[in-house]
Amino acid sequence: MSTPTIDPAAGPAGGPSTPAPTVLPAGPVVLTNRERLAGVVQAVGRRPADVPRRPWESLLVLGVSTLVYAWIGYWLVVEMHVVGFETLDRLNRALMVWHNDPTKLSALGFDYPPLATLLLTPLTIFTSPVRALLVVPLASAVFAGLTMMTLNTMMRRAQVLAPLRIAVLVAVGCNPLVVLYAAGGARHFIWLSFVVVALGALFAWYVTADIRFVMIAGLAYSVAALAGYSSLLWFVLSLLMVAAVLARLGADGTEVEGTTVGFAAPTVYVIALWTAFNGLLLLDPFSWITDSSDASSSGGLPSFSLVELATATGKLVLHGAPLAILVLPALVFAGVARRNTFALWLAIMLAAAVLTPALAVALRLTDSPLLMRNALPILLLAVIGGIWLARSAGDASTLVSAVLVVGLLASIPWTFSSMKTYEYQNLESAFAAAVSTRESQEGTRTLDGSTVGLISEEAMAGWIRDNVSRRSSILTDNAQTYAVMLLTGRPDLFFDRVDASDGPWLEAAKDPAEHVDFLLLSTDTDNDLLSQLYPDAADGADALLTVAYSTPRYTLVAVPAGFSRVADSSDDEGTEGTS
Amino acid sequence: MTATVQGPGTSTSTGTGTGTRSTPRLVHGTDPEAAALLPEGLARTFRVLPYAVVDGAVLVAAADPADPVVERVVSEHLAQPADRPVVLVKHTANEVVAAIDAVHPPVEGRVETPEQRRARTQLATMLTASGLVEPDQLQRALVEHSRTGDPLGDILVAHESIPEDVLVAALSEIHQMQRVGLADFEPDLVLGRRLPEPLAQRLQAVPVAEAEGAVLLAVARPLDAAAVSEVEEAVGSPVRQLLANRTDLDQLIQRVHSAHYAHVATTGLMESHPDSSAHVVVTGTQKAVLVMALVATVVCLVIWPMGTLIGLVGLCSAIYLVVSIYKFRLTLRALGTHLETDVTDAEIAALDERELPTYTILVPLYKEAGIVPRLVRDINALDYPRTRLDVKLLCEEDDTETIETIRSMGLPPHFHLVVVPDSQPKTKPKACNYGLQLSTGSYCVIFDAEDRPDPDQLKKALIAFDRVGPEVVCIQAKLNHFNQDQNLLTAWFANEYSMHFELVLPAMGATEAPIPLGGTSNHFRTSVLRELGAWDPFNVTEDADLGIRLHREGYRTAMIDSTTLEEANSVVPNWIRQRSRWNKGYYQTWLVHMRNPASLLAQTGFRGFMSFNLTMGSAFVLLMNPIFWALTTLYVFTQWGFIQQLFPGIVFYAASAMLFVGNFVFVYLNVAGSLQRGEFGITRTALLSPLYWGLMSWAAWKGFIQLFTNPFYWEKTEHGLDGGHA
Known part of the structure; x- marks a missing residue:
């Protein structure tokens, strides 16, 4: 132990020597969050407050819209028999995901954008509603409800008064074009609803500078992209808009880059993934775009001169979405004269929506030129534009909203009348006739020459349900007989092209007695691979393959024990293909 | 003018x-x-x-x-x-x-007494007259004194305007007391311990010698009569006070009582809460359950090989799915909103510094001599009166380089060098426990050596403590990195931290779920921390464990919007070491708290129980990742039917959803975290995070294996590799 040094001297002068001072690093030490975020346009905590969330109001709009369209759709499909076969095809694929033998996700196929079918799979978990066709209207009504909900939220952000919001929703919702596509099960409202969600999120982002909305918009576009490839156009335009708006607000390059990467990543990912799937499974990575009905033509497109295209585009807007004629110039004026950036970009998007159908024809990217349904995106963008104009109008907001309502209401009878006669259409005239006459449209012909109705399918499905119980006992080309399969609610009864892919299916088609008890053939042998193999049987004229049951569009023949098809080279021609 | x-x-x-x-x-x-x-x-x-x-x-x-x-x-x-x-x-x-x-009507205790004023004036006069203080230094100190009411001399020393020895000499003159030099003093431990440790700590006094029937008592500041009689009663004889340098006195107290501190630091939790200590990795019951589960699986594999394999794959897929959904739900909740306790500049400006409590800052250091000057600079940059800081620089006894560096710097007395005696386990929590016993602050916080907290973090934490309920005993600040631009690894690390601290933890705090605390920048009410038994020295993620423990005791953790920047690991082997320790700690923590699941469920409720398991489950998911990646890759290249059979129907759908949607969602959440934080420059690197997950799985397996081979080993992270990106 040592002794402590006690210094008797009092006073500072007697104090011990001081240690040498240590040289510490100088300069700025730590940047605070505030300093770090000083130049950031979209910094959390420095943004205007958003409107309060009202989940119950949103759910109410979603629920009411969905129920109304489902109810109208049920009447339209089940009683009026106005139904698109494409919807039945997608629903059958969705049904096969759960109930095929074996269950297979590959039932989704590559014919449609994958989410146009995958998003319907929750509707087909239970088969009873499928057989009763309850799910057909739901397949579009839910997404139409989502669209209405988004429009309502947009109007809340635009501070449109509640009565006017309801009036706008009713006026949009009652538009006959909207009603047909919202209630009839068509896929267009699937991708359109997500595009509207994305635009609604960008609307919110522009108002609040909250970057969360950019991400929501990015995610919504990724779903939209795989539900309808046309939405990629709005995605690209929105991407440019995000970058341009940020640059205009003074964001630096890093913020612009980071935000656009965040916005684009989901869509780029899903497209890359889908391209990879196409590459792996079809050996053509771009088959999704080159073979898709959304963006390809089979060559049967008639020629259009520029004048004809311009005229047809004018007619499309005039008959399908006349509101755009008011809104587009107003947006351009607000954008240019009042330096309203978002208005300008909405104008660009609306103009793109107007021009796209004609452009698709000019570039020969479609088989179905300037269809009336092409007016749907124009109409919805015009409504969004109108809402933005109402928000930008300041004190005149109520007046603009009222004009929007009047414009929408006025277009209802006009569009309804046009649906009966518009040249390029699907089920519009049948829908208009059903609404006008309250009579079933079974057997009527549409303006494009298709026959309306599904009695043949229902009858065949009913017979099969009553008489066949062994799984995989009916060989069929599901790409043609999907409606029957759907209406049985038992895809497991069928040996289809999804079960074990085309190879084993073709083997079974050539030697059916080894595999199945029946062949379900489409009487239209143009596209049905099985009917091409057994054309006589499809006509009910094959001596060995006796008809078990037939309808005008289908023939079910029994396969006797020991039956073997005598193959020849000509028979095999044209049987290659994929489902 | x-x-x-x-x-x-x-x-x-x-x-x-x-x-x-x-x-x-x-x-x-x-x-x-x-x-x-x-x-x-x-x-x-x-x-x-x-x-x-x-x-x-x-x-x-x-x-x-x-x-x-x-x-x-x-x-x-x-x-x-x-x-x-x-x-x-x-x-x-x-x-x-x-x-x-x-x-301003005077409030007793807040206004300087005439005697205090006289002493202050006298001190100022002495120092200025002898040229020891410049007028600027004096003015700054006086202004701080007017804000805090703290002794002028202490302020001057804290700002290094004068050395502590000069102040001691001046005080000895003013109070007419003798001084004592303790720099090279070898204490008589028996004599020193005659004054019980709590009293020695509280009064900052140590008996150093006996003379003429009195005990010579080294004191930091003159004791009042009541304190003197308390000491005399404790030591059993009259005492004579000798003024000492505070730094030297602090070292002396540590030396006298080091055995006691070391014992408590190592065994405190083990003795007071044995069920919460990780000194036993797997309990007997747990071993029995694990062995039985293993045997049952093997038996099933023998009898129903494919069925059992499908069951295992299904179970793993289900775990994947629920862990992912839970994390996704949390992040969605936090996206774009402020779930943290928000403190405004006005509230900080309105704080009365006279009311500020002493704040302890614990800084564990090991072989980090080079970083000490920067650490000192950053702590001094905190917006908090230095006279109310109690900074413990916690060094291991064998780390002589760091100890000597600190000593050579002659730091002012608010920095305390704490030398932790060399003993096993040699872990950060043990050092923190040691330092906690010496702490004088009502609140305490841990910072790592390379940390750069927001300067106003301590004040924000105090305001947050005032605002939240009494059940909140811990405030967690956000962590992120200052060298995120250094390389891909640091950018990934920053992506991950952005998601974790900007989205996941705030959402967990808002839902009152048990929060696994981050390694640093967690602020505690010191008394409650002591009551809880502080950190578990045997757990290598003592922070996560403590977060769960305090939740089980009914306490809560809240988040504040203040960030501490750390150095992101920039070298893969170093990163693997650090991450393997974290994963090992998560396994340890899970095993400790699942010793009695019923008790955990009762204490945390169903939501808390699920949250705990799903949070810890993420460490187990990292173990499964390579297996599933291998199966997927093998299947893509070989189309092996056996693999297809392992994923029938619903299992395949769940696995596909996780593969194609879940993975992307997690990538995107990394993007979202960085965007939320306003770190736009690292957004694109987040898109490559699946490669980072590979590293995470590697580290997870290393940690998992080490759990059985070397459970208490502390994989040290090397700092100072930021290559000038600081």
């Missing part, structure tokens, strides 16, 4: 302003609005009071208007436009004090 008016009858201008005979005086009354232009502390310290505005000039009563320090303080701190003239008007000290008391 300041002018001076001397006395009631004459006026002398020392600035551009002028005074006249008609200049109003305090006796004519005090304008409250004018008085509010200067804070009370400054008014009392410098005996000045703004009392009127005449002809556009502010009249300030001053007891000593000729003092240049007074003049400068008034001109710098008077809250008024810079171009408005200020006139110092000479008054007597009594007049000024009376006027100040009238405007």
Whole structure:
């Protein structure tokens, strides 16, 4: 132990020597969050407050819209028999995901954008509603409800008064074009609803500078992209808009880059993934775009001169979405004269929506030129534009909203009348006739020459349900007989092209007695691979393959024990293909 | 622009302003609005009071208007436009004090007593007269004194205007007490321990010798009569006080009581809460359950090989799915909103620094000598009076380089070198436990050596503690990195932290789920931390474990919007070491708290129980990743039917959803975290995070294996590799 040094001297002068001072690093030490975020346009905590969330109001709009369209759709499909076969095809694929033998996700196929079918799979978990066709209207009504909900939220952000919001929703919702596509099960409202969600999120982002909305918009576009490839156009335009708006607000390059990467990543990912799937499974990575009905033509497109295209585009807007004629110039004026950036970009998007159908024809990217349904995106963008104009109008907001309502209401009878006669259409005239006459449209012909109705399918499905119980006992080309399969609610009864892919299916088609008890053939042998193999049987004229049951569009023949098809080279021609 | 008016009858201008005979005086009354232009502390310290505005000039009563320090303080701190003239008007000290008391009624304990004022003045005079302090230094110290009320000498030492020894010498002169030098003193441990440790700590006193029937007591500051009698009663004899250097005294107290501190640091939790200590990795019951589960699986594999494999794959897929959904739900909740406790600048500015408690900062250091100067700089940059900081630099005994570096720096006494005796387990929590026993703060926080906290973090934490309920005993600040741009690894690390601290933890805090605390920047109420048994020295993620433990005891953790920047690991092997420790710690923590699942469920409720398991489950998911990646890759290249059979129907759908949607969602959440934080430069690197997950799985397996081979080994992270990106 040592002794402590006690210094008797009092006073500072007697104090011990001081240690040498240590040289510490100088300069700025730590940047605070505030300093770090000083130049950031979209910094959390420095943004205007958003409107309060009202989940119950949103759910109410979603629920009411969905129920109304489902109810109208049920009447339209089940009683009026106005139904698109494409919807039945997608629903059958969705049904096969759960109930095929074996269950297979590959039932989704590559014919449609994958989410146009995958998003319907929750509707087909239970088969009873499928057989009763309850799910057909739901397949579009839910997404139409989502669209209405988004429009309502947009109007809340635009501070449109509640009565006017309801009036706008009713006026949009009652538009006959909207009603047909919202209630009839068509896929267009699937991708359109997500595009509207994305635009609604960008609307919110522009108002609040909250970057969360950019991400929501990015995610919504990724779903939209795989539900309808046309939405990629709005995605690209929105991407440019995000970058341009940020640059205009003074964001630096890093913020612009980071935000656009965040916005684009989901869509780029899903497209890359889908391209990879196409590459792996079809050996053509771009088959999704080159073979898709959304963006390809089979060559049967008639020629259009520029004048004809311009005229047809004018007619499309005039008959399908006349509101755009008011809104587009107003947006351009607000954008240019009042330096309203978002208005300008909405104008660009609306103009793109107007021009796209004609452009698709000019570039020969479609088989179905300037269809009336092409007016749907124009109409919805015009409504969004109108809402933005109402928000930008300041004190005149109520007046603009009222004009929007009047414009929408006025277009209802006009569009309804046009649906009966518009040249390029699907089920519009049948829908208009059903609404006008309250009579079933079974057997009527549409303006494009298709026959309306599904009695043949229902009858065949009913017979099969009553008489066949062994799984995989009916060989069929599901790409043609999907409606029957759907209406049985038992895809497991069928040996289809999804079960074990085309190879084993073709083997079974050539030697059916080894595999199945029946062949379900489409009487239209143009596209049905099985009917091409057994054309006589499809006509009910094959001596060995006796008809078990037939309808005008289908023939079910029994396969006797020991039956073997005598193959020849000509028979095999044209049987290659994929489902 | 300041002018001076001397006395009631004459006026002398020392600035551009002028005074006249008609200049109003305090006796004519005090304008409250004018008085509010200067804070009370400054008014009392410098005996000045703004009392009127005449002809556009502010009249300030001053007891000593000729003092240049007074003049400068008034001109710098008077809250008024810079171009408005200020006139110092000479008054007597009594007049000024009376006027100040009238405007700011004195509160006992907050106002300096005449004796204290006399001692302060005497000290200031001594130091300035001998040229030991520059006027600027004195002025700054006086201004701080006026804000905090802390002793002038302590402030001067804290700001290194004078050394502690000079202050001790000055105090010995003022108090007429002898000094004692303890720098090379070898203590008599028996004598030293005659004063019980709690008393020695509280009074900062140690018996150092006996002479003439009295114990010579080294003290940091003169003790009052009550304290002296308390000491005399404890040591059993009269004492004579000797003033000592605070740093030397602190070292002496540590040396005298080191055995006690070391024992408590290692065994405290083990003895007080044995069920919560990880000193046993797997309990007997757990071993039995694990063995039985293993045997059952093997038996099933033998009897139903494919069915069992499908069941295992299904189970793993289900775990994947629920862990992912839980994390996704949390992040969605936090996206774009402020779930943290928000503290505004105005609230920070409104804090009365006289009311600020002593704040302990624990900084564990091991072989980090090079980083100490930067650490000292950053701690001194905190917006908190240094005189109320209690910084413990916790060094291991064998780390002589760091210890010598700290000693050589001659740091002021708010920095305390704490040398933790060399013993097993040699872990950060043990060092923290050691330091906690020496802590004097009502609140404490841990910072790592390379940390750079937001300067206002301590004040934000205090305000947050005041605002939240009493059940909140821990405030977690956000962590992120200052060298995120260094390379891909650091950018990924920053992506991950952004998601974790900007989205996941705030959402967990908002839902009152048990939060696994981050390694640093967690602020505690010290008393509760001690009551909880502090950190588990045997757990290598003691922070996560403590977060769960405090939740089980009914306490809660909240988040604040303040960030501490750390150094992101920039070298893969170093990163793997750190991450393997974290994963091993998660496994340890899961095993500890699942010793009695029923008890955990009862204490945390169903949601808390699920949250805990799903949070810890993420570490187990990392173990599964390579297996599933291998199966997927093998299947893509071989289309092996066996693999297809492992994923029938619903299992395949769940696995596909996780593969194609879940993975992307997690990538995107990394993007979202960075965007939420406003770190746009690293957004694109987040898109490559699946490669980072590969590293994470590697580290997870390393940690998992080490759990059985070397459970308490602390994989040390090397710092200072930021290559100038700091």
